[in-house]
Amino acid sequence: MxxxxxxxxxxxxxxxxxxxxxxxxxxxxxxxxxxxxxxxxxxxxxxxxxxxxxxxxxxxxxxxxxxxxxxxxxxxxxxxxxxxxxxxxxxxxxxxxLPVPFILLLLGPVSRWLMRFPAGKTFFDWLFARTRRKSASIEKYETLGLTVFVSIPLPVTGGWTGAVAAFLMGLSFRHAMLSIFLGVLISGIIMTTLSLMGWWGAVIAGIALLALALGALRRKLNGLSEKPEQAGESERPET
Incomplete structure (x- = not known):
């Protein structure tokens, strides 16, 4: 869904x-x-x-x-x-x-200070946990993965989330800025193209994201089918 x-x-x-x-x-x-x-x-x-x-x-x-x-x-x-x-x-x-360098430079000290308070700790625990879930797949490729992550114009991606992800991954300021900047450039090209294409852009976006949704559903179903097999193997008695 x-x-x-x-x-x-x-x-x-x-x-x-x-x-x-x-x-x-x-x-x-x-x-x-x-x-x-x-x-x-x-x-x-x-x-x-x-x-x-x-x-x-x-x-x-x-x-x-x-x-x-x-x-x-x-x-x-x-x-x-x-x-x-x-x-x-x-x-x-x-x-x-504009907000990206401020997030990269200030998120650490600001979050540490605010997490001394219950409300601040609750918020940043939620923010960091959410960002880790969304960005788990990019950690393997680090800067390249961050660029791809930011470039996809969806509500769960973008410069803000990319900056938080870069902070959590411990990327250097220079690498994070370059990766996010390239991702924002690509995202802008995608959105401009889709906006100019109008209905055709909507059709292309729908087909592409339907393919992504089907791929995600397939991986999820494969994961569910593998779990019973793994459980059965773990229950086998040792000989």
Missing amino acids: RAIWLALCLVCAALSTEAAPSPSGEHASIGERLALGLEEAGLPEEVVIFGIATLPIVELRGAVPAGHVLMDVPSLAGPARAAASVKIYALSVAGNM
């Missing part, structure tokens, strides 16, 4: 530039609602896109589709469309990278 939910999230992001948001924002994504609200507050489009990309959970994967809606990219053509897309991409990457 989690894989299906993730697939729907990315498909919705790919469709965000095709569906014009209503004035009430009822059918807009979280990123789009934030963008529309900030724009109504009088902030420039560039500031809105950059600001949304800095936020956890939303990050670049929300800023790029929201930027295409704000700048009405689907109605543009030729050089104007390309220029707007490049501008949105650059602002989103820069915004997504």
Whole structure:
């Protein structure tokens, strides 16, 4: 079910530039609602896109589709469309990278200080446990694995989670920054491409993530089938 939910999230992001948001924002994504609200507050489009990309959970994967809606990219053509897309991409990457060095440098001392308090300990225990579960598969490949992890534009990945994962893995600041930066660049390319492709982008995203979901389901079923065999072997009497 989690894989299906993730697939729907990315498909919705790919469709965000095709569906014009209503004035009430009822059918807009979280990123789009934030963008529309900030724009109504009088902030420039560039500031809105950059600001949304800095936020956890939303990050670049929300800023790029929201930027295409704000700048009405689907109605543009030729050089104007390309220029707007490049501008949105650059602002989103820069915004997504802004919190990363602060997380890498300050997460250790801040978490140690706050974990002296019950609420802080509860929060960071949850955060670190969640990040370890999500990033367990990247530890084998370290910097390369971190790049791939950050580059996948899903709600459980991105610059924020990548920075926490890099801290938990003990990566150096330089390696962590380089890996996360490359991952953010790739993620931005993916989101920009999907946003520009509209319905075709949604179809491609849906097929790709359906394949991932089926692969995960297959591995899970294989793991369940192996457990009884292992249990049977452990129960055999020694001769």
